[in-house]
Amino acid sequence: MKKDLGCKCVMLFTVLLTLALFFSSCGEQAGGTIKIGAIFAETGPIAFLGEPEVKTARLLVDSINEKGGVRGHKLELILKDSQASSEKAISFANQLIEEDEVFAIIGPTSSGTSLAIKDICEKGRTILMSCAASEKISNPVAQYVFTTPQQDRYAAQWVLKTMQEKGIKRIGLVVGGTGFGKSGREQFEKYAAQYDVEIVIAEEYSIKDSDFTALLNKVKASNVDAVVNWSVFPAQSIIPQNMKQIGFDVPLFHSHGFGNIKYVETIGTEAAEGILFPCGRLLAPEQLPDSDPQKALLVDYKKLYEDTYNEDASTFGGHAYDALMILVKAIEAVGADKEKVREYIENLKNHPGTGGIYNYSPTDHNGLGMDSLVMYVVKNGEFILY
Numbered sequence: 001m002k003k004d005l006g007c008k009c010v011m012l013f014t015v016l017l018t019l020a021l022f023f024s025s026c027g028e029q030a031g032g033t034i035k036i037g038a039i040f041a042e043t044g045p046i047a048f049l050g051e052p053e054v055k056t057a058r059l060l061v062d063s064i065n066e067k068g069g070v071r072g073h074k075l076e077l078i079l080k081d082s083q084a085s086s087e088k089a090i091s092f093a094n095q096l097i098e099e100d101e102v103f104a105i106i107g108p109t110s111s112g113t114s115l116a117i118k119d120i121c122e123k124g125r126t127i128l129m130s131c132a133a134s135e136k137i138s139n140p141v142a143q144y145v146f147t148t149p150q151q152d153r154y155a156a157q158w159v160l161k162t163m164q165e166k167g168i169k170r171i172g173l174v175v176g177g178t179g180f181g182k183s184g185r186e187q188f189e190k191y192a193a194q195y196d197v198e199i200v201i202a203e204e205y206s207i208k209d210s211d212f213t214a215l216l217n218k219v220k221a222s223n224v225d226a227v228v229n230w231s232v233f234p235a236q237s238i239i240p241q242n243m244k245q246i247g248f249d250v251p252l253f254h255s256h257g258f259g260n261i262k263y264v265e266t267i268g269t270e271a272a273e274g275i276l277f278p279c280g281r282l283l284a285p286e287q288l289p290d291s292d293p294q295k296a297l298l299v300d301y302k303k304l305y306e307d308t309y310n311e312d313a314s315t316f317g318g319h320a321y322d323a324l325m326i327l328v329k330a331i332e333a334v335g336a337d338k339e340k341v342r343e344y345i346e347n348l349k350n351h352p353g354t355g356g357i358y359n360y361s362p363t364d365h366n367g368l369g370m371d372s373l374v375m376y377v378v379k380n381g382e383f384i385l386y
Helices: 002-025 047-066 086-098 111-123 152-166 179-195 213-220 235-245 261-267 295-309 315-334 338-346
Strands: 033-040 074-081 104-106 127-130 145-147 170-176 198-205 226-230 252-254 276-279 374-379 382-385
Touching: 033 047, 033 086, 033 315, 047 074, 047 295, 047 315, 074 086, 086 104, 086 111, 104 315, 111 127, 111 145, 111 179, 127 315, 127 338, 152 179, 152 226, 152 252, 152 276, 170 179, 170 213, 179 198, 179 226, 198 213, 213 235, 226 235, 235 252, 235 261, 261 382, 295 315, 315 338
Parallel strands: 033 074, 033 104, 104 127, 127 145, 170 198, 170 226, 226 252, 252 276
Antiparallel strands: 276 374, 374 382
């Protein structure tokens, strides 16, 4: 009898230990929490982008936990400030995976830092919901890596399409020397001829530069019809100012990394007037028809963010919203099992987010198309649908 009882106790202990190890490996920790890592550039040169991501992630996690969590489990958000440094992002990714044993990671903010940790997350079999737009993050496809912003190839084609409609033939292309800038240049070089646009001059600049007068005078001398600046760093504010100072009066196009009104505030209303850029629908949801499947979600998120923080919502906060909510939707559907969640996201269809209607697949880990973007123009210090 004692022997049987001892055997049963050993068996029970083995079962409990196995279950504990299983939930630990899934990121579902003892105490009923699911650890979510977040790597954002909360401070540093692109804090305009990272700060709304941090605020959005905190806002959503607090709201979800107040309502009982996900399948009865509270979310624990472990935030890391990359300061847009690839070295910091790499260190934090390793720490989150190996020491904190997170279920998944949302972010990083920039393409360069996302690319820096892509292989780390893939080898660590940890889901990464990147908030950066470079095509190279999701192409080639990595099994555990997904993105939420619209890809730069679609943004570049929107710019080129608009140029074609405006009769713009000759352009100057200036890009930041980052993963995002270089990827943008590749897309313009790939698609420009399809829209009857010639890249007359293409220049790359350092993200540390604080004056672009010489660069812009060189572009101006090339007799171009328009300028494209592809960057998410402070150059987005400085280049329009420098163009105004040297009397370089041609249309200026920015990337979808311009979707934060703080850039306009920094530039100044006069110098920012007329800047054109592609972006998601979050910047002006009230201008959308009621039949738009994104409208209700966009209006609700924008109001919640702006009421909470007393500042305008940006598309970058939206990228974090989509990253976290897609992850939560998957956990709600299949539980805190990394492999099942990864598979669920990979096959997610018709999911409305701030960035568009997501349709992921085993060959597409971005899930968005050209229809996820619209063109905006800056008028009187505001973003207006073009």
